[in-house]
Amino acid sequence: MVILNFTLSEEGVSVFHDALACMYKFSDDVCLEARRDKLTLTTLNISKSAYVCFTFAANRFFSRYHFEGNAQYRDRFFCQLYIRSLLSIFRSRQGGDSARDKDASIERCDVAIDDGPGKKSRLIARISCRNGITASHSLPFESKPPTHAKFEKDEAGNRWSISSSTLRQLMDHFGPGIELLDINTDDDDHVVNFTCFTDKVQKRGPHGNEAVLKKPLHTNISVEMAEFNEVEVQDKLHIIISVKDFRAILQHAQIISGELATYYSEPGRPMKLSYSADGILCEFILMTVGEQDAITQKHKNTRARASKTPKPGSGPGPGPASKPDGSVANNEAKDVPKPAQKPPQQKTPPQPRQTQFEIRPPPIPPRSPVAARTDRSDSPLFVEQGDEDRQWDPVDREDEEEMDNARVEWNATGEPVLLRHFPLVARKKMANIHSRTRRPCELAVYWQDRLCPVMSQTDLLGDSSQPSSFLRHVSCCLLCLFFC
Amino acid sequence: MRFKTELRNIRTFSKLVAALNTLEKIAWVRLDDDTVRFTVIPDTGSQVWASLSVDTIFDSYHIQSNEANNTINLELPLGPLQRALKSALNSNHASLRLTKRDGIPMLSMTIHTMTKDAPSAARRNKNNSNNNNNNDDQMGSYNDDNDPFSENSLYQQESLELTMKREREKVITQDIPVRVLHPDTVETIMQPKVREPDVHIMFPPLLQVKAISDRFTKLAITTAASSSSSSRREAQNPKLELSATMHGSLRLRLIADTLDITSVWDSCLENPELDPAVLPVPIEEHPSTKYREAGPDKWATVRVDGKDWSRVLSVGRLEASRVIACFTHEHALILYVYVRRADDDYPGVGAGRGGDDGDDVVTYYVSSINT
Incomplete structure (x- = not known):
């Protein structure tokens, strides 16, 4: 049964190709998600620090678009594909000698996704060229739910927007060998600064002077605020992202549209960049380098990280109940500079962001909504995770869809030291859970035994220890659901 | 400071x-x-x-x-x-x-x-002005339902004033x-001391010299790569032989195991006059005078590394007003590259050494490889 069927015009093919080419700079595979009114391509990079989402409006972008759900995919269809194979299909074909030859350029492209019981799951793309040749490609795909990163727009008080072409041209002034881009404002001068730097060469031994000359260019570009279409940024706020990601985004933004808008809150919290054109919306969520990271990098001292103190006033502070846990965690970080963690730190100091996504296990349908509610109300769930008996709280009955939908969220504090290998663990467990969730009887035991250790880690790591923040999280989940 | x-x-x-x-x-x-x-x-x-x-x-x-x-x-x-x-x-x-x-x-x-005025912004202006036509969008027209104003909460229309930003520095x-x-x-860093040159000659355009030199060097590498391994190390650094006379000739020569190629600028180059005032010896005793008297077959020769020579010749991009080469036989080649000034063509003053007389000059010291 054909679930999804759409046709792209010649321009549509090239726009599709551009989008995929942009995504390919972040990841190898892409999640395709189709609904009645839109087609969404998403991807998450391997370090989970950047998330890309392109949304194509069904009625505006495609010449024809038809989605028909089946039993398995009622409201939406999703699958995962290799970007490389898609890129080769949608690559533009040059007309060649247009005078001699008939035009070999693409006239249109029909894409159909066939899936269902007893069917071969295939994405079939049929490219019709102007010279009459039709090429059909049949791609296998993996049925894998997309991972969506969450971004709280309310929280992001800082924003600016500017012509992407201007910004793209400014990027040309940045030399090679740089990794980090610091975006900051100066209200006195009415400028926004884009500063590129790196800390790769930071060992200053006895012959440190030699190394000084090997440092790459330190480039700062000041752009008058008047040049921006909109600027609303806290004065002197420094936000640091990866230059590579930023370049990849701008390259695509320049093709697509005139205006790039950004939203962000504070260091260590995600930043969103978006731009849109007729029928296409491009969104990127990048993790920014946390303040500790920034300080560490500024002072070129990896050890500085260990002696950090909890940042006051940033988000909800650690709740009273969780304080012991929190301090333990801090002490641990302070006193025992874990040797296992140090080498990677020194090896990759310029790595701007550690894995900052926090993957929450998919919620489970509760056996009874009442139980769920009691659980939630009495559970300082995220408060006393120290004892490992706490059961993870199911969110809602309606969340059933979320079973297949691993939701990803930015870690609340972005503390890199502790978070380092957590998400991987969580992911593995999650995979296990996936295979087991089908049998509810096993579930409770399973959750108690396996999941809670993970949850307790979450507690130590994030500041989700606060009931309030937990509630916020729940509401966010709902929001997320709503959005999805 | x-x-x-x-x-x-x-x-x-x-x-x-x-x-x-x-x-x-x-x-x-x-x-x-x-x-x-x-x-x-x-x-x-x-x-x-x-x-x-x-x-x-x-x-x-x-x-x-x-x-x-x-x-x-x-x-x-x-x-x-x-x-x-x-x-x-x-x-x-x-x-x-x-x-x-x-x-x-x-x-x-x-x-x-x-920044250059963005073409896309210009296009966008156009779009906004004739939005009614619903075409020419840089994305192409994807609207099948022919309703450019269809409400779509996801994709807001951009307002007009956004496109009219003044370009700022x-x-x-x-x-x-x-x-x-x-x-x-x-x-302690000193300019190399080289004895008075045997031959000084005005170089042909560097582009010519570089094209021929690079060709020779590549030839040497490719031919040696297919021959015996004994000469391979040699082949990685092919040597060129440069010679010149006081009678306007310049010769570029490659000698490899199986090759001997020569390119000659025959008596077509100028040997600039020396200014006796700056010479340490009377002009009659200057080595170049002896070379001149010895006739057109008296060559002063240096051997240079092909790759290094190619790097030296990359100075050609400077659009030098003139290049004077001083050959010291079997010893060194000094290349004076006079920088042309963009605003006024600066007249050169003889084959001066260094920039003491205010000339803008890039001096290359290429030492001869002795075999």
Whole structure:
């Protein structure tokens, strides 16, 4: 049964190709998600620090678009594909000698996704060229739910927007060998600064002077605020992202549209960049380098990280109940500079962001909504995770869809030291859970035994220890659901 | 210690730096009241001593130090400098100053520049003005339902005023890391001493010389790659033989195991007159006089490494007003490249040494490989 069927015009093919080419700079595979009114391509990079989402409006972008759900995919269809194979299909074909030859350029492209019981799951793309040749490609795909990163727009008080072409041209002034881009404002001068730097060469031994000359260019570009279409940024706020990601985004933004808008809150919290054109919306969520990271990098001292103190006033502070846990965690970080963690730190100091996504296990349908509610109300769930008996709280009955939908969220504090290998663990467990969730009887035991250790880690790591923040999280989940 | 200047003739400056950068990554720069000197001394290969008068590349030049002539000695990486100059190429104006950031000395280049008017923005203007036509969008028209104003909460229409931003100047700061050298450390660095040249000759256009030299070098590499392994090491560094006479001939020759190719500019080049006033010996006793008297078959010859020679010839991009080569038989080749100034064609004064007479000259010392 054909679930999804759409046709792209010649321009549509090239726009599709551009989008995929942009995504390919972040990841190898892409999640395709189709609904009645839109087609969404998403991807998450391997370090989970950047998330890309392109949304194509069904009625505006495609010449024809038809989605028909089946039993398995009622409201939406999703699958995962290799970007490389898609890129080769949608690559533009040059007309060649247009005078001699008939035009070999693409006239249109029909894409159909066939899936269902007893069917071969295939994405079939049929490219019709102007010279009459039709090429059909049949791609296998993996049925894998997309991972969506969450971004709280309310929280992001800082924003600016500017012509992407201007910004793209400014990027040309940045030399090679740089990794980090610091975006900051100066209200006195009415400028926004884009500063590129790196800390790769930071060992200053006895012959440190030699190394000084090997440092790459330190480039700062000041752009008058008047040049921006909109600027609303806290004065002197420094936000640091990866230059590579930023370049990849701008390259695509320049093709697509005139205006790039950004939203962000504070260091260590995600930043969103978006731009849109007729029928296409491009969104990127990048993790920014946390303040500790920034300080560490500024002072070129990896050890500085260990002696950090909890940042006051940033988000909800650690709740009273969780304080012991929190301090333990801090002490641990302070006193025992874990040797296992140090080498990677020194090896990759310029790595701007550690894995900052926090993957929450998919919620489970509760056996009874009442139980769920009691659980939630009495559970300082995220408060006393120290004892490992706490059961993870199911969110809602309606969340059933979320079973297949691993939701990803930015870690609340972005503390890199502790978070380092957590998400991987969580992911593995999650995979296990996936295979087991089908049998509810096993579930409770399973959750108690396996999941809670993970949850307790979450507690130590994030500041989700606060009931309030937990509630916020729940509401966010709902929001997320709503959005999805 | 102060150094601050505006930049001019950025293109020339940039090309000079690019030419130096092919030979070595780090240069010694000596600034004083009158001249700027770039010196590149690679571990192996040819040295460059470039001397420019200050007003060739600088304007509103301020320099101050405790040394004589307000000399400042810097060591700087050429790659970043070249990159920074590239930023400055199409700028409104650019300046350079010595400063410190985080305790590290920096040569800070401040560039005031504009971005080109974005074509997409222009197109967007057009779109907005004739939005009713619902076409010509840079994305192409995807609307099948022919309703450009269909409500879609996801994709808001952009408002008109966004597209009418006035272009403003951007300020770019490029910080090049430098080391300030103590005078004592550079005291020992001397220009190579070479005896009076046997032959001095005006070079043909460097592009010609480079094309032929590179061709010879590549030939040597490819032929040796297919021959026995004994000569392979040799082949990695093919040697070219350069010879010249005092009768206007220049010869370029490659001798390999199986090859012997020669290219000759036959009696078509000029041997410039020497100025007796600057010669250490009377003109009659000068070696070049002896070579001239010995006739057109008296060649002064040097052997150079093909790859190094190719790097030397990359100075051709500078669009030199003229290039004079001085051959010291079996010893060295000195190449004086006179920099053409963008604003006024500076008349050269004889085959002068270095930039003492105010000439802007890049001097290459290529030593002969003795076999």
